[in-house]
Amino acid sequence: MADFDPSIKRSPLKLLHMSDLHISSDVYADEAFRGFEAGLKLGVENGADVALIAGDLFDNGRVKQPLMDRVWDMLGDVGMPVVVLPGNHDTVLVDGVRLGKTPPDVTVMQEPEGEMALLEEQGLAVWGKPVYDHHPGFRPMAGVPSRSDGHWYVSMAHGLYMDPPDPMRASPISPTEIGQAPCDYVALGHVHVFRDVSQNGVPAYYSGAPSGAQTKTVAIVDLDPVSGVSVSPLEIVLK
Numbered sequence: 001m002a003d004f005d006p007s008i009k010r011s012p013l014k015l016l017h018m019s020d021l022h023i024s025s026d027v028y029a030d031e032a033f034r035g036f037e038a039g040l041k042l043g044v045e046n047g048a049d050v051a052l053i054a055g056d057l058f059d060n061g062r063v064k065q066p067l068m069d070r071v072w073d074m075l076g077d078v079g080m081p082v083v084v085l086p087g088n089h090d091t092v093l094v095d096g097v098r099l100g101k102t103p104p105d106v107t108v109m110q111e112p113e114g115e116m117a118l119l120e121e122q123g124l125a126v127w128g129k130p131v132y133d134h135h136p137g138f139r140p141m142a143g144v145p146s147r148s149d150g151h152w153y154v155s156m157a158h159g160l161y162m163d164p165p166d167p168m169r170a171s172p173i174s175p176t177e178i179g180q181a182p183c184d185y186v187a188l189g190h191v192h193v194f195r196d197v198s199q200n201g202v203p204a205y206y207s208g209a210p211s212g213a214q215t216k217t218v219a220i221v222d223l224d225p226v227s228g229v230s231v232s233p234l235e236i237v238l239k
């Protein structure tokens, strides 16, 4: 259960939650980039304090270096810390092979067993396990560490929420894994539509993708010490 222990002092915090941007897509390269730009802009306009990208920032390993550099520049200039969890399409982001030099305020998670990003100034801890092997044995939400301090605590996961689970599908996420996560919020990616899969009082959402064939969205997440957690989809209309 998400806990709101009154003895722990937390300040309100606003997150921009995006996923599945698929920059450099062979199918909709231009739209993917404009969706990324539009999503960041909505986050800034809505006063987000932190941006979370829950996987599939890039579509494939053929992304050109100048485009990658431009994406890092834009994330570095957005005026808030950014945490990126590599998804199954982000082969350029894992192993550090092509990661290169990312801006100081941009964290790209790398640890195969999961890692914690601690944003002291924002009072936020973010945990995530990057996708190295997109197969049924990889469980993106297995082993979420317990809450260790008074910060807001968010888990990011790139995978497929299923109830009931299908043992043949890759990167599964179960209702129990979400319901037992010791987190204030679970920021999901992989499904390209905004979707609420909260369990047992733990808020968990897919943000949807800001480009592509479905309704284009990002999510704004309000973490409030008094009223709790609220999540709103923001629709993106690309001209």
Ligand SMILES: [Mn+2]
Binding pocket: 055, 056, 087, 088, 089, 158, 189, 190, 191
């Ligand atoms: Mn994916």
